[in-house]
Amino acid sequence: MDYDMPLYRPPSEAYSLILQATLGCSHNRCMFCGMYKMKQFRVRKHEDFEKDALECARLAPQTTRIFLADGDAMAIRTERILKILKLLYDNFPKLERVTSYANPSNLLIKSMDDLRAIRAAGMDILYLGVESGNDEVLARVDKGATRAEILDAGRKALDAGFPVSVTVLLGLGGREMSEAHIADTASLCSEMNPTYVSALTLMLGPFEEYFCKSMGPDFALPDKAGVLREVRGLVENLNTTDCVFRTNHASNYLPLKGVLSSDRDKLLGVIDRALENPERYLRPEFLRAL
Numbered sequence: 001m002d003y004d005m006p007l008y009r010p011p012s013e014a015y016s017l018i019l020q021a022t023l024g025c026s027h028n029r030c031m032f033c034g035m036y037k038m039k040q041f042r043v044r045k046h047e048d049f050e051k052d053a054l055e056c057a058r059l060a061p062q063t064t065r066i067f068l069a070d071g072d073a074m075a076i077r078t079e080r081i082l083k084i085l086k087l088l089y090d091n092f093p094k095l096e097r098v099t100s101y102a103n104p105s106n107l108l109i110k111s112m113d114d115l116r117a118i119r120a121a122g123m124d125i126l127y128l129g130v131e132s133g134n135d136e137v138l139a140r141v142d143k144g145a146t147r148a149e150i151l152d153a154g155r156k157a158l159d160a161g162f163p164v165s166v167t168v169l170l171g172l173g174g175r176e177m178s179e180a181h182i183a184d185t186a187s188l189c190s191e192m193n194p195t196y197v198s199a200l201t202l203m204l205g206p207f208e209e210y211f212c213k214s215m216g217p218d219f220a221l222p223d224k225a226g227v228l229r230e231v232r233g234l235v236e237n238l239n240t241t242d243c244v245f246r247t248n249h250a251s252n253y254l255p256l257k258g259v260l261s262s263d264r265d266k267l268l269g270v271i272d273r274a275l276e277n278p279e280r281y282l283r284p285e286f287l288r289a290l
Contacts, residue, residue, distance in 0.1 A: 001052045008035050009067050010127050010165070011198075011248050013099060016065035017056055021049055021084060025071030027103055027144045031214060032131070032172060034207060036071050043076050050087060057091040064096045073100040074107060074126070078114040085121040097124035104128065104145040104153035115160035125195075126157050130166045133188030134181050137173045140215055147188055154192040165196035170230045170252075172202055174212075174219045182230045186237035196244045197260075199234060201227055201251040203289055224253055224278060231256070232271045235264060250289045253282040 004023050009016065024039030056063065066088055073081070089095055100123065107115070107128075128150075132138055135147050145153070157164050166189060173181030189197050202221065204211050212219050222230065231247060231254065238245065240260050245267070247256045254274050258267045274281035 001055055004039070004070075006035065006038075007069060008071075009069065010099075010101075010167075011246075011250075012125075012165070013065070013067040016067040016099070017060060017063045018067050018069050019049065019053055019056065019088075020044060020070055021068045021073040021076060021100075022070050025103075026075040026106060028071070029142045029144060030131075031141045031211060032169060032202060032204065034205075039070070041071070041075075043080070046080065046083065049084065053087055054091060061092065062094055063092050064094050066092070066095065066098045068098060068100040071101055072103040072106055074102045074110070074118075078110060078118060081118050081123070082121050085118070085123060089122050095122075098122055099125040099127065102126040102128050102153075102157065104150045107153040107157055108149060112156065112160060115157065115162070119161040123162070125163045125165055128154055128157065128164055128166045128194070130154070130185065130188065130192075131169045132172050132181050133168075133184035133186070134173060134177065135184075137177060137181050137184075141172065147184070151188055151192055154194055158192070158194065163195040164192075165198060166192070166194045167198050167200055168234070170199055170201045170227050171222050174215060175222050175226060176218060176220075178222055178226060178230060179233070182233040183237065186234050189234075189243075190237070190239040193240050194243060196246065197234075197238065197240070198246045198249065199231060199252065200247075200249045201253065201288075203251045224282060225275060227253060228271060228275050228278075228282075232268065232275075235260070235267045235271065250287075253278075253288070255283070 022043050024041035025036040026041050133147050168185050238260050243260050245260050
């Protein structure tokens with residue numbers, strides 16, 4: 001099997017078999033994301049996907065987890081998704097779950113009956129990019145969805161029975177909108193009440209200068225302390241039920257994991273100690289994204 005590179009997956013899918021059901025991202029205009037800019041979005045032919053799946057089933061029959069790449073397998077028509085799931089569960093005898101990224105627009109366009117059928121067929125966690133709960137920030141970065149649409153998409157997936165893991169982007173509002181970005185993101189996630197909330201820190205590499213200029217003349221990314229204050233704001237203001245909060249992505253300075261709200265005080269304590277003694281607690285710059 002030859003992957004169409006580059007290839008990405010969430011941190012929690014590190015030990016999953018990755019199969020490409022689509023190539024690229026169905027939106028692919030987010031200014032903060034360069035993951036699939038070199039790809040034209042398309043759904044792979046079923047016979048090509050089937051060939052890869054059967055080859056992997058022969059070579060790795062012990063597979064228990066499969067992640068459907070690239071950016072949004074939920075863009076595929078429901079009938080095809082059901083066909084894919086049947087193929088996978090029929091041929092991987094130990095398969096426990098299949099997961100995928102999910103774009104808000106593709107969740108909203110599917111009927112509730114479609115989503116429930118996909119869930120019943122064995123699709124498990126959906127990874128939903130929230131990024132921010134602030135409409136101005138979402139518009140600036142061309143997210144392609146409003147706060148209300150993202151909230152509706154997440155609630156719809158949850159109502160259909162999916163565990164939903166949302167990602168938010170620390171630093172996306174810059175220093176100027178940091179407080180509004182975090183306050184609105186915390187309130188959106190609280191209203192949605194997802195299964196998981198994962199925070200990533202905005203890393204732009206060689207595109208940082210272009211991104212900052214595009215955001216306006218006064219835009220500046222927060223420093224390490226600013227990023228930690230954003231993490232603290234999320235932990236302090238997320239009001240969810242049994243939601244797991246994580247900063248385990250390699251972009252982050254401070255890895256955290258806990259259940260809100262039972263671990264809130266413990267998490268806040270770690271963050272406060274890191275703010276007081278960053279050299280001891282924070283991941284060195286050269287180790288980020290590794």
